[in-house]
Amino acid sequence: MRSVQVLTVSLPLLYAGTAALYALSYAGERTPAWSQTARRVLLLATIAAHVGLFGLHAQAHGAFPIQGAALTISGVALTTAILFRLVSLRVPQPTVGTLVLTAVALLQWAAAAFGPVSASEAAPAKNGAAVLHIVVMLLASAALVLSGVYGWLHLVQYRQMQRRAFGRLFRNLPSLELLSRTTRRAALAGFLCLTVGLNVGIGLGHATPESAFSYGDPEVILVMALWIHFGVIAFSGRIPGLNARRASYAALGGLLTLLVAIGVMAFPALSFHAF
Numbered sequence: 001m002r003s004v005q006v007l008t009v010s011l012p013l014l015y016a017g018t019a020a021l022y023a024l025s026y027a028g029e030r031t032p033a034w035s036q037t038a039r040r041v042l043l044l045a046t047i048a049a050h051v052g053l054f055g056l057h058a059q060a061h062g063a064f065p066i067q068g069a070a071l072t073i074s075g076v077a078l079t080t081a082i083l084f085r086l087v088s089l090r091v092p093q094p095t096v097g098t099l100v101l102t103a104v105a106l107l108q109w110a111a112a113a114f115g116p117v118s119a120s121e122a123a124p125a126k127n128g129a130a131v132l133h134i135v136v137m138l139l140a141s142a143a144l145v146l147s148g149v150y151g152w153l154h155l156v157q158y159r160q161m162q163r164r165a166f167g168r169l170f171r172n173l174p175s176l177e178l179l180s181r182t183t184r185r186a187a188l189a190g191f192l193c194l195t196v197g198l199n200v201g202i203g204l205g206h207a208t209p210e211s212a213f214s215y216g217d218p219e220v221i222l223v224m225a226l227w228i229h230f231g232v233i234a235f236s237g238r239i240p241g242l243n244a245r246r247a248s249y250a251a252l253g254g255l256l257t258l259l260v261a262i263g264v265m266a267f268p269a270l271s272f273h274a275f
Contacts, residue, residue, distance in 0.1 A: 064134065143193060147190060
């Protein structure tokens with residue numbers, strides 16, 4: 001499948017190129033007039049190409065194309081790019097896009113570097129429950145990535161204010177209010193998707209006799225801890241003592257934990273998932 005190979009190699013470069021176009025916004029008033037249209041077109045074209053990659057995988061074996069650690073990581077990258085595009089429709093956030101799309105490019109590079117370039121004959125998830133589980137967990141992962149990124153930028157902006165460093169970085173980043181609000185809303189979206197994904201996954205684990213599912217499995221414990229963690233962040237505005245800065249620290253810590261969870265899935269011996 002030459003087309004699959006070309007897309008697998010090209011997508012990290014396309015996402016990196018899009019991030020570079022977003023980075024031009026740090027020039028402020030000197031930002032080229034053409035860059036806004038160019039970054040929007042390239043992002044949409046890259047997302048379309050990424051969707052096409054999964055379409056080729058699905059067509060090849062007649063199954064839902066998310067399988068194995070590499071394609072799962074690639075799915076998280078695609079979903080993160082799509083969610084960011086939706087989040088930034090009303091309020092353009094080019095400086096945030098630089099960081100988000102750099103992270104997406106790195107995720108897609110990891111998927112291309114360490115995984116197969118084609119789906120195998122053992123492609124899973126032909127039943128609706130399994131597909132639902134995969135889709136909502138991808139949405140949850142993408143939302144948690146965005147929550148962590150916005151939380152980190154909130155901390156950066158807060159530090160700039162403490163130092164009274166009102167330079168180019170301060171002027172180009174969104175306001176503290178927007179960053180904290182988006183951090184919590186993304187965490188809420190991740191929490192809701194994890195709620196659905198966890199329950200569907202547990203049901204599948206109990207319904208599959210050959211599954212090695214156990215509530216004591218480190219991966220299950222880690223995902224449930226993330227569910228609680230991001231639930232706390234989502235409702236932090238109603239929890240005394242948990243201000244926006246502390247919620248941002250928590251979101252950043254949750255992002256790092258999520259990356260560990262994704263890494264665990266890359267090693268079959270450490271995961272009960274049948275990739």
